[in-house]
Each structure stands twice: as C-alpha cells, then as structure tokens.
Amino acid sequence: MRTAQALRAVASGGTGFSAAGRCALLALLLCLTLAGARAAPAVVLTVQSAIGPASADYVIRGIARAHQQGAPLVVLELDTPGGLDSSMRQIIQAILASPVPVATYVSPPGSRAASAGTYILYASHIAAMAPATTLGAATPVAIGMPGAPQAPREAPKGPTPSGDAPAAGDKAPPASPMDAMTAKQVHDAAAFIRGLAERRGRNAQWAERAVREAVSLTAAEALSEKVVDVVATDIPDLLNQIDGRSVRMASGDLRLATRGLATEAHPPDWRHRLLGVIANPSLALILLMIGVYGLMFEFSSPGFGVPGTVGAICLLLALFALQLLPVNYAALALILLGFALLAAELMAPSFGVLGVGGVVAFIAGGLLLFDRDVPGLGLPLPLIFGISIATGAAVLLGGGMALRARRAPVVSGVEDMVGAWGEVLHVADGQAWAQVRGERWKVQAGTPLVVGQRVRVVDLRGLVLHVQPDTDMPSPSREPP
Structure with missing residues (x-):
C-alpha cells in the first residue's frame, strides 16, 4: 500500500525532484516492489x-x-x-x-x-x-x-429357546x-x-x-x-x-x-530424515538387539572395546526410538527376557532349555511390541522370525562348541604337566634341571637325581616341578608308551 502511494506521488511530480530524479526513483521503487513480490x-x-x-x-x-x-x-x-x-x-x-x-x-x-x-x-x-x-x-x-472385533450386542428378539417371550426389561449384556x-x-x-x-x-x-x-x-x-x-x-x-x-x-x-x-x-x-529412519520400528528392534548383544560380548570378554562402543551407541539410539514410538512395555520386557535367556544359554549351556525359552520370549515380544494394524508401525513377521532363528542358531552353535571344548582332553596347564615324562639335563649344588615336553624346568625330587635319568612329574608348584625318578622306564631315547 505504501509503495503504491509512493509511486503515485513520484509520478505526479509532487516530491520536488527533477524529471530525471523522478524517473530514477520510480525505477527504484518498481524494483523494490518486484523484489518484495518475489520474496x-x-x-x-x-x-x-x-x-x-x-x-x-x-x-x-x-x-x-x-x-x-x-x-x-x-x-x-x-x-x-x-x-x-x-x-x-x-x-x-x-x-x-x-x-x-x-x-x-x-x-x-x-x-x-x-x-x-x-x-x-x-x-x-x-x-x-x-x-x-x-x-x-x-x-x-x-x-x-489387539482383541478380536465384536459386533454390538443387541437384546434378543423373538422367543427364547425355552419358548418364552423376552422380558420387557431384558437388555444386551454389558460390553467387555x-x-x-x-x-x-x-x-x-x-x-x-x-x-x-x-x-x-x-x-x-x-x-x-x-x-x-x-x-x-x-x-x-x-x-x-x-x-x-x-x-x-x-x-x-x-x-x-x-x-x-x-x-x-x-x-x-x-x-x-x-x-x-x-x-x-x-x-x-x-535431521528429519534421520529422525524418520531411527523411529522406524524395524530399525529400533535391530538397534536394540545389536546394543544388548554388543554390551554382553564386551562384559564377557573385556578389553576389546569395539563391541562395547558399538553396543552402547546402538542401545542409546534404540532407546531414543522407543521413546518416540508407542511401545507395549510388557512386550519390551519379553524381548529383554529373551535376550537374557539367550545370553545365559551361551554362558552356561543347558542343553537348549534356556535358548528355546529365549527364542519363544523374543518372538512373543516382537509380535506384541507394536500393533501391526497401525500403518507404518507393525514389525514384519519375516524380520521377527529371521532374527529369532538366527539368534537361536548362533546360541546352539556356540553351546555345541562349548560342550565339545569341555569334553576335549586337556593339552596345557597343570593338569597336562602332571604325569609327563622328562630327562634330567643338569645337576649342580643340589639343584637339578630337566627337559619336559621340550622345555627346560627346575625339578625337585625326594632322592638325588643324576644326569640322563628319567623322571615323571607328580606336581607343579610355581615354576618348580616335583618329580619322581623311575629306573624301570625305557631308555631316554624312546618315548614311554
């Protein structure tokens, strides 16, 4: 409005400017008007x-x-x-x-x-x-x-099964x-x-x-x-x-x-695109899984650093996403219980009882976490069952490997040294050294030892082997049966 009034004043010559000045001012006002319109x-x-x-x-x-x-x-x-x-x-x-x-x-x-x-x-x-x-x-x-939809209940019409007409005061049963x-x-x-x-x-x-x-x-x-x-x-x-x-x-x-x-x-x-991606229910569940398992791996094998760092970041992002979404907290508790049972199966194999319970709890929690009828909020069934099957397979594989490792014979440590045979290499000043399993050890015995004598380890105390000489064993050039 003010721009139009100024244009009319300049055009009428009532501003005191010369003709050239009025033209220049008019052009400037026109430019400002067009710029304001485009702005x-x-x-x-x-x-x-x-x-x-x-x-x-x-x-x-x-x-x-x-x-x-x-x-x-x-x-x-x-x-x-x-x-x-x-x-x-x-x-x-x-x-x-x-x-x-x-x-x-x-x-x-x-x-x-x-x-x-x-x-x-x-x-x-x-x-x-x-x-x-x-x-x-x-x-x-x-x-x-969600519950099964039910049609509205109406009062019965016509005679009842007993043949009596419905009472005038009969009403529909109360809704659940x-x-x-x-x-x-x-x-x-x-x-x-x-x-x-x-x-x-x-x-x-x-x-x-x-x-x-x-x-x-x-x-x-x-x-x-x-x-x-x-x-x-x-x-x-x-x-x-x-x-x-x-x-x-x-x-x-x-x-x-x-x-x-x-x-x-x-x-x-x-920012909004990232927020939309993080608030995706499927990604929230995957981030939650990575976060929990990353922290579990870090606590079970501390010092590596990467699983704990990645797990903490993913868990915080998952918690942020769950804060934005309407979550069934009973279902979330089932998912966390499933994680705990699967981790317990890895730590203490129980022949699959804890692992199967964890998979069942995880599937139940995933199905109930969000309502699949609400557009954009349902977790796809292939994702839930895929994660559950993959996790269960990893638990069974890890538990089987742990069981085989427990049943395997001991190949190192104190248990492996006890009963091993060796040969005395050097005796001086009341101290003796012997070669056992290709290594040089300081040995002690209840009787004096001589160079070349065969000995059998009976105990390991610190870095000293307690041995027992045996003169009935084969010569040093042959390995005992």
Whole structure:
C-alpha cells in the first residue's frame, strides 16, 4: 500500500525532484516492489510416509518458518496411510493455530490420505486432492494387544429357546472392557473430526462415517460430497483455483490472492530424515538387539572395546526410538527376557532349555511390541522370525562348541604337566634341571637325581616341578608308551 502511494506521488511530480530524479526513483521503487513480490512465495511441504514424530516435527517447523519468511500460503503435499494419533493431533493443532493459511493437497495421483491423513485434510484451511487419489478409513486402532472385533450386542428378539417371550426389561449384556475402550476411542475420534468439519464448513456427516464405518472416497466423489474444496491437477492449478477464496483464520477471515504465486519447496532436511529412519520400528528392534548383544560380548570378554562402543551407541539410539514410538512395555520386557535367556544359554549351556525359552520370549515380544494394524508401525513377521532363528542358531552353535571344548582332553596347564615324562639335563649344588615336553624346568625330587635319568612329574608348584625318578622306564631315547 505504501509503495503504491509512493509511486503515485513520484509520478505526479509532487516530491520536488527533477524529471530525471523522478524517473530514477520510480525505477527504484518498481524494483523494490518486484523484489518484495518475489520474496514471499508459497511454501511447499511434503509428507509421503506414515504420520509419526518425525513428520509432525517437520510440519510444525515448516509452518513456523513460513510465517517467519512472510509466506502467504503453506501447501502440504500429503500421501500417507495414517499413523500415530498423538503426532496427528500435534499437526492439527499447528494448522489450527497457524497465522499462515494451510492448503493440504493429496498428491501426486495414486496417493491417499487415509486414517490420520483424513483428519489433517479436514483441519486444513483448504482441502484439495489430485485426480486418482483417495481419502477416508479413519477408524482409530488401539496400540497394544489387539482383541478380536465384536459386533454390538443387541437384546434378543423373538422367543427364547425355552419358548418364552423376552422380558420387557431384558437388555444386551454389558460390553467387555476391550469393547468399552474401543467404543470410547471411536466416539472421541468421531467427535473430533466432526468438530473439524463444522469449523471448516465441510461434510460432517460423511466425516463421522469415515470414523465409524471406515468408508473412503475418490477425489471426484469427495468434491461432490463437499468433503474437499478443490480437485487440482498440480500445485499451479491449485493456486489458480483457490485465488479469491476466503478462509477462516484464528485472527479472522482472510481472502487469498494466489493466482500466479511462486512456490518454494522445503523438503525434509537431514535431521528429519534421520529422525524418520531411527523411529522406524524395524530399525529400533535391530538397534536394540545389536546394543544388548554388543554390551554382553564386551562384559564377557573385556578389553576389546569395539563391541562395547558399538553396543552402547546402538542401545542409546534404540532407546531414543522407543521413546518416540508407542511401545507395549510388557512386550519390551519379553524381548529383554529373551535376550537374557539367550545370553545365559551361551554362558552356561543347558542343553537348549534356556535358548528355546529365549527364542519363544523374543518372538512373543516382537509380535506384541507394536500393533501391526497401525500403518507404518507393525514389525514384519519375516524380520521377527529371521532374527529369532538366527539368534537361536548362533546360541546352539556356540553351546555345541562349548560342550565339545569341555569334553576335549586337556593339552596345557597343570593338569597336562602332571604325569609327563622328562630327562634330567643338569645337576649342580643340589639343584637339578630337566627337559619336559621340550622345555627346560627346575625339578625337585625326594632322592638325588643324576644326569640322563628319567623322571615323571607328580606336581607343579610355581615354576618348580616335583618329580619322581623311575629306573624301570625305557631308555631316554624312546618315548614311554
């Protein structure tokens, strides 16, 4: 506004400058105006994975940075199967409190905004989809030990098996605790998305069906049902279609001016990509396994250093990942118990009892650690069984080697020296030396020894062999039987 007033003042000649000065000042103001227009493009954020702590931090920081840069619009390109309820709510809270309008755009074609993505789409100031995209299936799934879904119980209709009509006061049996918990979650989610729909003026009835019945819509159906505002082929088409629309912000209504608006992509940086990799449940389990076994190896064979260092780093990263993810702590305890039993099998072989128990505990913990029905959080079964089989095979191999080593004859040490034969090499000043097993030893005997005499070791005390001469043994040139 002030720039336009200055331009009109310069053009009218009311500033006191000469014609050349007015032209120069006019050119400068035009350059500043164009530079200011180019300095505030729309910010494009991209989420193409399950909604989790990494994506929530990325979106929240992206909206804050767009506000700092003075961006007129944030376009959130979305392609997600769903994710964590806590992370989804953080994103929605950031969108509702954003001073910059947010347009969520389900793109590219073939993408989806399922489960948590549907809530984010409803919360956005502008909801848009590309052709051949879908949204819906927003029923919440509980984290933990899933129970079998059960249909709602109804009061019996018609005569009872005994032939009597049902009493007027008969009611359906009370729901189990698991059914009650599921019903509470569904009711809460339905009320939440219905509130978002009413705030943005979208189809609240279908939103509730998406939660209670897990229904889905294509882009064209969503537009006709007034679930989304725009179906656009790309971001420039989206900006042209929403130009002039009025959106409700926290500070009041705002009219969008987006036609021909430039865009600036802000993809996830290395920090968010690393956070997304670490928060992967499969990698968290692998890091936990490496960390525990690395520390166990270091404690059993101290001094090497590398297993302990690598194990400590991996264990800390695994604990960080488990902090970000919703963990069933009973399952985590089973996994740690499995590690302990497998380590005990290595330290004290028990013919496979501890090893089998450790493998069973590890498999049970891996199956229950995360709910496999939640998008992006399930541990793949091949990974769980692969780690378990590999660990069990290593334990059985190590235990077999330890058992064979225990049964093998002793080839060194005190036990091997007792009973060995030798030959006296030198006798002087009451001290004698003999050659035993190719080595020169100081020897003592209860009777005087002579050079060349055959002796048999009966004891080892320090570095002195106590021997017993035997004149009945073969000559020194032959080895005794």
